[in-house]
Amino acid sequence: MAEGRHYWLMKSEPNVFSLDDLAQAPKQTTAWDGVRNYQARNFMRTMKTGDQVLFYHSNAQPPCVMGVAEVVKPAYPDPTQFDPHDAHYDPASPTDQPRWDVVDIRFVRKFDVPLSLDLLRGQASLNGMELLRKGSRLSVQPVKPSEWNEILRLARTHRD
DNA sequence: GCCAACGTTGGC
DNA sequence: GCCAACGTTGGC
Numbered sequence: 039m040a041e042g043r044h045y046w047l048m049k050s051e052p053n054v055f056s057l058d059d060l061a062q063a064p065k066q067t068t069a070w071d072g073v074r075n076y077q078a079r080n081f082m083r084t085m086k087t088g089d090q091v092l093f094y095h096s097n098a099q100p101p102c103v104m105g106v107a108e109v110v111k112p113a114y115p116d117p118t119q120f121d122p123h124d125a126h127y128d129p130a131s132p133t134d135q136p137r138w139d140v141v142d143i144r145f146v147r148k149f150d151v152p153l154s155l156d157l158l159r160g161q162a163s164l165n166g167m168e169l170l171r172k173g174s175r176l177s178v179q180p181v182k183p184s185e186w187n188e189i190l191r192l193a194r195t196h197r198d
Numbered sequence: 199g200c201c202a203a204c205g206t207t208g209g210c
Numbered sequence: 211g212c213c214a215a216c217g218t219t220g221g222c
Contacts, residue, residue, distance in 0.1 A: 049219095049220090051220090075205075076205090077205095096219080096220055096221085097219085097220055097221085100221095101220080101221070155221080172202085172203080173202065173203040173204060173219095173220095173221095174203090174204090174219095174220095175203070175204060175205085175218080175219045175220070176204095177219085
């Protein structure tokens with residue numbers, strides 16, 4: 039495993055943008071726009087090309103880790119913050135020092151079976167994972183290598 | 199639809 | 211700098 043490659047988890051509501059949407063996007067790539075939380079933004083600013091991302095469906099039934107994406111372009115200003123017609127418009131963001139960033143991510147793979155939040159909560163090895171913390175709302179979060187390995191192992195184990 | 203657990207805003 | 215009010219996230 040390459041040194042310096044980091045692991046992340048990013049949440050999306052599937053009725054807004056699903057992993058299938060990413061797989062069908064041009065070049066299977068999208069700008070991860072609309073993040074308006076400083077902690078999440080700061081994590082995105084530390085992302086590097088090649089970093090691996092768990093793609094999570096929130097507000098889904100059930101909520102699930104769906105598969106894997108990867109960072110293909112590091113942080114740059116989020117254009118939606120300057121668009122008055124966009125839901126994520128931020129009139130307070132200075133144009134010369136934009137407040138919000140995006141990264142570009144590309145589809146890598148979809149798991150054979152989605153890994154539900156329930157299933158993940160049942161894994162003692164995932165104790166302490168940010169996603170599983172009560173009240174956790176962070177939409178971009180770091181994943182430990184051990185957690186990454188465990189989730190990929192579960193993805194291999196749980197098939198039709 | 200409910201509501202706990204946040205994060206942000208703004209009066210003081 | 212405090213903190214009440216408010217808005218949002220997201221599981222259930």
